[in-house]
Amino acid sequence: MDRALLERALAMLGESLSARGFRFDVVVVGGSALLLRDVTRRPTRDFDVMAIVEGGVYKKADPIPSELHEAVRDVGETLDIGPDWLNGKAGGLLDFELPEGFKTRTEARRFGGLTIRIADRADLIVLKLDAAVSEGIHSRHFSDLQALKPTEEELLAGGRWLTTAVDNSPGFRLEMHQALRALGVADAEQRL
Amino acid sequence: MPNNDFRERVEHLALETVWSLWVELGVSAWTRRHQSWEIDLEPLILATSRIGLLDSRLMGETLDWCISNVRLISATRLRNLLKAANGTLDQDFGRYSAAVARHTHVRWPGEGDPLPFQPSGKSSAPDLLRPALVQLRLRALFGVSARAEILRTMIADPARSQSVADVSDATGYGKDNVAESLYLMARAGVVEADAEANRRRFKLVDPNQFAGFIGALPTVHKEWSAVFKIMVGVLDLAKSAPTGTMAHAVEITRLLRDLEPELTKAGLASGTRLATAEARVSDFEGWVFSAFRDWAGEEAQQETASEATYSVHRLNFGGYGPWQAWIHDPDGTSKPVQMPEWEGLYQVHPRSDTTISDDSTGAPRLAHAMFDDAFRRKSVDIGRYWSEDPLNHLITRDFAEERLWPMYPGSLATFSESFMRSWYEDRKRRLNASRNT
Numbered sequence: 001m002d003r004a005l006l007e008r009a010l011a012m013l014g015e016s017l018s019a020r021g022f023r024f025d026v027v028v029v030g031g032s033a034l035l036l037r038d039v040t041r042r043p044t045r046d047f048d049v050m051a052i053v054e055g056g057v058y059k060k061a062d063p064i065p066s067e068l069h070e071a072v073r074d075v076g077e078t079l080d081i082g083p084d085w086l087n088g089k090a091g092g093l094l095d096f097e098l099p100e101g102f103k104t105r106t107e108a109r110r111f112g113g114l115t116i117r118i119a120d121r122a123d124l125i126v127l128k129l130d131a132a133v134s135e136g137i138h139s140r141h142f143s144d145l146q147a148l149k150p151t152e153e154e155l156l157a158g159g160r161w162l163t164t165a166v167d168n169s170p171g172f173r174l175e176m177h178q179a180l181r182a183l184g185v186a187d188a189e190q191r192l
Numbered sequence: 193m194p195n196n197d198f199r200e201r202v203e204h205l206a207l208e209t210v211w212s213l214w215v216e217l218g219v220s221a222w223t224r225r226h227q228s229w230e231i232d233l234e235p236l237i238l239a240t241s242r243i244g245l246l247d248s249r250l251m252g253e254t255l256d257w258c259i260s261n262v263r264l265i266s267a268t269r270l271r272n273l274l275k276a277a278n279g280t281l282d283q284d285f286g287r288y289s290a291a292v293a294r295h296t297h298v299r300w301p302g303e304g305d306p307l308p309f310q311p312s313g314k315s316s317a318p319d320l321l322r323p324a325l326v327q328l329r330l331r332a333l334f335g336v337s338a339r340a341e342i343l344r345t346m347i348a349d350p351a352r353s354q355s356v357a358d359v360s361d362a363t364g365y366g367k368d369n370v371a372e373s374l375y376l377m378a379r380a381g382v383v384e385a386d387a388e389a390n391r392r393r394f395k396l397v398d399p400n401q402f403a404g405f406i407g408a409l410p411t412v413h414k415e416w417s418a419v420f421k422i423m424v425g426v427l428d429l430a431k432s433a434p435t436g437t438m439a440h441a442v443e444i445t446r447l448l449r450d451l452e453p454e455l456t457k458a459g460l461a462s463g464t465r466l467a468t469a470e471a472r473v474s475d476f477e478g479w480v481f482s483a484f485r486d487w488a489g490e491e492a493q494q495e496t497a498s499e500a501t502y503s504v505h506r507l508n509f510g511g512y513g514p515w516q517a518w519i520h521d522p523d524g525t526s527k528p529v530q531m532p533e534w535e536g537l538y539q540v541h542p543r544s545d546t547t548i549s550d551d552s553t554g555a556p557r558l559a560h561a562m563f564d565d566a567f568r569r570k571s572v573d574i575g576r577y578w579s580e581d582p583l584n585h586l587i588t589r590d591f592a593e594e595r596l597w598p599m600y601p602g603s604l605a606t607f608s609e610s611f612m613r614s615w616y617e618d619r620k621r622r623l624n625a626s627r628n629t
Contacts, residue, residue, distance in 0.1 A: 008469070016442040019434035071442070078445045080468045 014111025062091030225489030350399030555592035
């Protein structure tokens with residue numbers, strides 16, 4: 001999906017949810033968040049929902065609530081973009097602590113019965129850095145991270161948080177050094 | 193945007209369909225469009241309990257008919273078909289059922305306050321000789337039973353071997369009941385079974401002989417149970433469609449997915465590959481109009497207006513009834529059915545190029561002339577009456593037996609070209625099926 005098709009799908013989903021008498025509030029990360037923030041024009045296969053927001057509380061989006069899942073499937077078939085174009089596979093991110101202030105930095109947009117909260121650029125850098133460390137410099141996450149044009153300080157801040165709050169294992173730290181070096185951060189081992 | 197015009201049109205077509213089917217059964221009204229369509233009574237009753245809410249006269253007249261003819265109706269099928277409707281008709285049918293119960297001693301499924309109605313007594317007893325009423329004719333012969341429904345299903349598609357599950361699904365009777373009936377019918381030599389991958393499949397031993405015994409058969413077969421479920425689903429959507437076009441398109445997608453089994457049964461699944469996004473709405477509406485017009489018999493009626501018809505007159509020569517037949521073209525011109533090779537053969541009896549003698553080959557030759565003309569209009573050559581393949585000979589003789597010879601001297605019958613073609617095709621299918629057995 002390019003950005004136009006993604007926005008169209010979201011508008012259709014919001015209108016459909018509203019017609020069926022449902023409202024959902026979701027947090028989006030990943031490639032679709034980059035598209036909606038105009039960071040990249042690379043089409044995305046799916047809309048990565050990390051959390052369902054209920055009363056201000058983030059709840060894991062995997063599995064997606066059945067009413068939302070049915071509407072997503074119907075919209076997917078109507079637009080011929082597949083039944084799982086919006087999914088909760090990114091829900092696993094909630095197994096770890098989110099960067100401090102994540103919730104307050106999201107940008108909310110409303111499509112009828114659907115509210116989406118797009119992760120902030122700084123938080124996307126952290127999440128993409130985490131994914132890039134895991135999947136390597138040839139992954140799409142690495143190119144997404146480059147498209148975000150992070151400064152050395154933003155990368156180092158993300159690296160520090162990931163290697164302390166998320167995974168403080170020596171192996172992960174070593175992978176992080178290599179990823180940061182590949183992203184052009186000089187003396188990553190010392191500065192992290 | 194909600195389309196009130198769409199809603200009005202589909203409601204009108206649904207009512208036209210249901211009215212016309214009931215008229216065939218003897219309900220008091222005028223329009224008959226389904227003379228050659230096989231009618232399936234219980235799905236019609238269930239659908240009427242919902243569609244009749246749009247027309248109180250339809251509701252009243254059909255209740256009147258049901259009360260008068262309750263012994264021809266299968267409560268078992270009503271129960272099973274209602275269960276298969278997954279609760280969508282419970283409330284409406286409950287009220288219909290209660291209204292019938294108030295005036296009869298039968299107990300149909302469903303509960304509710306009876307619909308208000310006074311029997312009018314206008315409905316006439318169904319004419320069981322009508323081709324459309326083969327189901328009721330079979331019930332008159334074999335009782336309101338699984339056996340009658342099994343025979344109806346098998347006569348409609350004699351070439352197809354069917355498993356117990358297939359027959360159960362098609363008849364609306366439970367598998368145990370169907371299995372027991374098929375077992376006894378096989379012992380009686382009416383059906384035969386073959387095993388395919390450890391699954392027994394059944395078909396009629398001699399469909400042609402059986403069809404001849406049953407009498408005039410309909411030429412159009414519809415899975416009415418599936419058709420009515422689709423119809424009611426579309427009517428519900430038309431009534432409650434969301435105001436936004438995008439949401440409307442999504443609801444169409446949902447409806448088509450929910451109705452997928454019925455669309456497959458009704459032979460419409462391939463027609464529902466609709467445009468994407470908002471364009472789906474207008475595409476769907478066009479598809480619905482086409483399907484609804486077909487079910488209402490309007491397509492056939494429009495087609496009939498632009499096609500040739502054949503009128504056959506059985507002359508009254510004092511106990512001797514030769515034939516004269518005319519071809520009426522859509523432009524209003526008419527010409528006699530001619531058999532030039534006969535001219536001069538018979539001088540004593542009236543057998544000329546236009547007057548066809550009432551002997552053993554006259555009526556079949558006349559039938560062949562009409563079939564031949566009807567197919568030539570579609571650039572199809574069916575071949576000569578006598579040829580190496582006896583198919584034409586057999587088909588035309590069947591037509592003579594069913595449609596021509598029963599005519600009283602002095603009577604007139606009219607057939608449309610599409611009727612002639614579909615009758616020929618249907619009989620050809622049956623004969624080929626019996627040849628393959």
